[in-house]
Amino acid sequence: DIQMTQSPSSVFASVGDRVTITCRASQGVNNFIAWFQHKPGIAPKSLIFATSKVQNGVPWRFSGTGSGTNFTLTITSLQPEDFATYYCQQYDTYPLTFGGGTKVEI
Amino acid sequence: QVHLVESGGGVVQPGRSLRLSCAASGFTFTAYGIHWVRQAPGKGLEWVTLISNDGSNKYFADSVKGRFTISRDNSKNTVSLQMDSLRVEDTAVYYCARAYCDGRKCFEPNAWGQGTPVTVSS
Numbered sequence: 001d002i003q004m005t006q007s008p009s010s011v012f013a014s015v016g017d018r019v020t021i022t023c024r025a026s027q028g029v030n031n032f033i034a035w036f037q038h039k040p041g042i043a044p045k046s047l048i049f050a051t052s053k054v055q056n057g058v059p060w061r062f063s064g065t066g067s068g069t070n071f072t073l074t075i076t077s078l079q080p081e082d083f084a085t086y087y088c089q090q091y092d093t094y095p096l097t098f099g100g101g102t103k104v105e106i
Numbered sequence: 107q108v109h110l111v112e113s114g115g116g117v118v119q120p121g122r123s124l125r126l127s128c129a130a131s132g133f134t135f136t137a138y139g140i141h142w143v144r145q146a147p148g149k150g151l152e153w154v155t156l157i158s159n160d161g162s163n164k165y166f167a168d169s170v171k172g173r174f175t176i177s178r179d180n181s182k183n184t185v186s187l188q189m190d191s192l193r194v195e196d197t198a199v200y201y202c203a204r205a206y207c208d209g210r211k212c213f214e215p216n217a218w219g220q221g222t223p224v225t226v227s228s
Contacts, residue, residue: 094156
């Protein structure tokens with residue numbers, strides 16, 4: 001199985017900050033990387049697919065980069081509604097696997 | 107408007123069965139596969155299974171292989187997840203999510219339901 005190592009596991013930030021979350025895959029995933037935002041008690045929200053493509057309706061401050069086995073989600077100018085847990089996922093090879101999550105806290 | 111609604115969750119004893127359903131609306135159901143993803147209490151997201159848009163391909167996490175089965179009824183826009191031999195560690199909120207399939211591959215979840223809780227306890 002492909003292991004997804006996500007870091008940091010948590011980050012403290014303020015409104016307006018730039019936040020960067022990284023995900024490392026244990027092998028190549030052909031850039032089939034997605035990022036999700038999850039808040040307690042509500043449905044996860046899809047943010048990024050294919051490493052860098054933004055889902056419809058997602059604010060411009062969310063961006064994804066990467067290649068090979070190293071991938072990054074960046075939130076430029078953090079907003080109050082962005083405090084949540086973020087997950088990467090590889091969807092290249094079954095079983096699909098998620099990173100462990102990054103909690104973005106105030 | 108894309109809408110996915112899970113149902114069927116509840117409390118069940120270890121070793122028993124439960125059947126979850128995912129009802130879809132607002133999109134062309136036959137163009138999309140359906141993932142199930144779960145979140146155990148205090149844990150992260152865990153991918154469980156996918157059924158392709160035409161039902162011809164099914165994939166499972168190692169943790170549920172041989173115990174869970176997935177099926178779909180394209181005439182009713184529903185997907186069912188049959189969970190047998192349930193274990194305490196299957197306790198989680200279960201989410202269904204759609205994924206576009208292009209005939210060769212199904213892609214990432216891009217719209218999610220609100221989830222249904224499953225508790226396995228004696």
